[in-house]
Amino acid sequence: MAVQAVQIAAVTGSPDGQSSHPATVVAIDAYTARLHTSLEAVRPLWLRLQADGVCTAHQNYAWAEGIVARLMPEGAELLIVEVNDAVTGAPRMLVPLIRRPAFRHRVIEWLSCGVCDYSAPLLADASPWTMQSAQAAWAAVRSVLPPADRIQITGIPQSISGVANPLALLAATRDSLHTSFGLAIDGDPETVLKRLCRPSFVKAFNKDWRRLERLGDVELVEANTPALVEVIFGGLVRMRLSRFRELGRFDLLTQATAVDFYRNAALEGLSDGSVRLFGLRVGEALIAVQYLLIHQVTVHALLISIDQGAVPNVSPGLLIMGKLMSWARGRGFDYFDLSVGNQSYKEHMGAVGSGLRELCHGITVRGSAVSAAIEVRNRTEVFVRSKPRLLKRLQGLMRDLRRLRGGSE
Template sequence: MDVAGQAVQIATVDDGLPVGETSRPVIVRANDAYTARLHTSLDAVRPLWLRFQRDGVCTAHQHFAWVEGIVARLMPAGAEPLIVEVNDAVTGAPLMLVPLMLRSAFQHRVIEWLSCGVCDYSAPLLADAGAWTAQSAQAAWGAVRSVLPSADRFHITGIPQQIGGVANPLALLATTRDSVQTTFGLAIDGDPETVLKRLCRPSFVKEFGKDWRRLERLGDVELVQALSADQVEEIFGELVRMRLSRFRELGRFDLLTQEAVVDFYRDAAIQGLSDGSVRLFGLRVGGSLIAVQYLLVHQGTVHALLIAMDQSAVPNVSPGMAIIGRLMRWAREQDFGYFDLSVGNQSYKEHMGAKGSVLVELCHGYTMRGRAASNAIDLRNRTEAFVRSKPRLLNVAQRLMRGLRRSRGGR
């Protein structure tokens, strides 16, 4: 709901575009606490974004280079980025950036997070680690809403409760609700050599030790990091091959079936060679890769984003658990303090001893079409969650999906 007593003005800002090129005027609205300014170009907010990224609080999923790749490669035709800058109404100091997008979907307009399926978390960039309250978050969101174009619905999922230990203002909104998604992770500290023994469950530590010894009997076991474009091409190519093979076997869809998504991840990994924001690792045994892990890193946190493994390479060994366990040690060697296992209720996460946190969502329909679409999406998501919670039902669904994919030529 918009906050009462808003002052409206149209402002032209220096957006850093080349001489002779101008962006459309920015809409600025104000309430007693905050002003909001709408930008429809990443270039217009680049300096502020990079400052918040460097000195403020954000997740690796909101790195400028990551989002720049989304806009360049993944946004649907006709979609428009909506970057909202929130400022203090008294001092004018920038406080927050909220990256959204407007797109058409089944004959209606939806505003959602600027993600296109490659951001696990929807979290604004904050100027600093100052505390937010439910009241201040609601007022700031009112300012955000006041500058956004009309739409049939909002659909923002994957909202974490915190951003680097700071309360996420989006999660404090009264209209959010718990989603069916849970994220898992482990706080890591101390000696890298003993990080698994000290922080993971004994059963996992025992299993990891057995698997590692089995691997060592097959030859040299090496954790290799892609440090050049050629190595990214090689290791990422294996990730795509292993992952698509595994997902076909399970009868599950994967975004990596889309060429644009593959190109996005590959290019982000190559770009990450210069700033370290993306890391790509492979676990090599006797000269062959048996597992690959794609990581994002920022502000003391390692995000385990994409994992792929050749489950048939070594009998009675879990290559996925082997590479994750080894990477936790690497993370401590690099002085990281949190290992994020990403979104999903896979059993191995609790088996390791990771702690879960439910993500929230902000999903509302504002027109008849918007409400119908919101209700349909909610039903689909909860049906999927129910099926995944029932192993027998899940097995039946996966068999059906495998048969359907085979009938379509293995896609």
Template sequence: MLTAAGVEYDVRGWGQEVRTDEYSVAVAKSFADAERTLGMAGSLAAASPFQHRTWLGTWFETAGRHPHVVPLVASIRDEARGQLAMVLPLIELRQNGRILIEFADLGVTDYNAPLLGPAAPHCVAGARKLWAALKRHLPKADAIRLTKMPGVIAGRPNPLALLSASQPSSLHGNVLKLASYDEFKRDRGRTYRKELERSWRVFERLGGTEFRRVTDVESALGVLRRIEEQQERRIRGLGLPYILDTPDIANFYRELVIGGLGSGYTVMTVLLAGEEVVAALLGVRDSEVFSMVRISNAGEAWRSCSPGRLVITRTIEQLSAEGCGCFDFTIGDYEFKRRLGGERLKLFELTQARSWRGLPMAAEASLKGHLRRHPRLAKWSRQLFQRRAAGPRLMMAQS
């Protein structure tokens, strides 16, 4: 049993790993080379549908074309074994006067991870050697920032989570595993089942209502537009900035629908009342794993029938009948995900400074990680800052 970054891995039966060899690293820095590298990585072990070639290929064709982004797709080989260790979909990002190296994400990818080859290291020493080799071949930057990393990839340890610099993230996934939809309903309990049945009856009483799996691209793009409108209205109504309407990001979701719907990788489901989209769900599926990407509903007028819950549960019912046994509600600490049976998926992050400009970012990440590991200290620090903030307010009130 091996323990690193707070996660235990059973490595028995994997063979002894003695590493005296060197890793070779090739970094694709053009979009054409990046796409070729990712195309050859299709058979590697992936952590989630977010590492599928459709997701990554679409990302580099759309969101990745932002003028501040340069692709850095690294392929790392174990030369002694003559095998691929991993492919790492990275980018160089210019942000706020700093140059960062991070995953191809820009806020649209829920889980970031390398694609693992047969020679991926599964011990701390091997992970350190691979990491050192990778850093020697990366371009100059102010910091490396890797976020939202699962600790396990297809049953194997994520080498990046084994590094001592990795630490638990404040974010976590929400994963439901089940054998059948009947099991899902049974595990939710009698009260939840009654609520679900009542919600569906309320919805059906309105007339002209249905749940539908959208399979043609034109209709799916129309539903996507409604998701965009409904999400924007809700987020702006909360007084929060809405960033999913930027051209590169919006185009990413459109191309994800166009390129993935026919193969079954992209899944679009919807609740309809006549022609009105009451709720809609966009997700991606790789084999038996379905990951939720975007969900929306028509708002307060439909609240009595809980349309978001209905579209999720009907999607679970349909996909589980097709052999899907893992439903990932992805990142977001929401009560409805827990009520649906989602269990926490621990995620990790790593931030390392590579210049003086990156030092504040690395120091902040280290401090936050330390506070997460020591909840009592975190509580004390929050109270301290609250008292300090209250002092000036009290003085102003008294003056």
């Protein structure tokens, strides 16, 4: 495999938009790879691929900008790799990564910081990828990355809007323990639930909706002003933290930086429509909130929170999702993504699962040892979650520990 590397010095804010640090351009067979260490350096190309190419909402530029500004851990470095055709120089994809310090080692991972369900490069177009072309492109990417002890990229979807994800084709990539779920939606918005969801779900939805209507006016409210964003997002945080404490589970929204990130993204979404926030109200009571990401024809149901005790024998979460499926179809969207996780309600709705992939391996001896330990931990967690009695006992223990640490909590 022929390799040629050239160091190129660049200046921030220059007309060609290059990195503020020297960038390495490496040619490997059919591809060249160029490393950038700032978002500004690739902003024009990123926005072009976002608009005209293939990517997920989790790789929206504004979303990535928020991650870099608000969530990057101390000591982390941004690594954005631009992959081009070696013959024509045309862009093929952007791969957004970070390198961060971990316990006595360094790891390269996706630019996610816990807020991206999916790890997928931004592709220039819908041209098909093969195992050979993906492997060659990844070899070019690896050639410009700085030293690290291990690589950990999780949440790799097998395809991006119908195009094979090059990361999922790599020989080193393996099946993940996680699955994503979604529903293709089409036809009349008014009948989308009846036509596409399971009859048992439709029956339960209609029954619960009638119960709500007997209690007062029921309204699906979109947070379309800054004031409504603050109110509805505040309800999301409050209900979600209360629910997760009850279940004895950790939630990212216990961290102030994450709350700040999601709130800011929702406010920015008022102008570009990339983030939408909805609340379900009965009278003046907010009983459910759904946080959505939007990209092209896909709606991603990202965060949901419910007040389970507000209305007895009613599932507010399923009600708001059902209403939002009709809303999404009415605005021309054709896929409703229910995100990652094997929660039973997804299959109850009739959603179709798709296994995710992951690229997790050591580069050094230390990195290999850490990767092996993480694999054992992950499989242990899956085992525990498959045993309801054991899971319930551990959740109770976690609740007791939180009460001891937090007093009334």
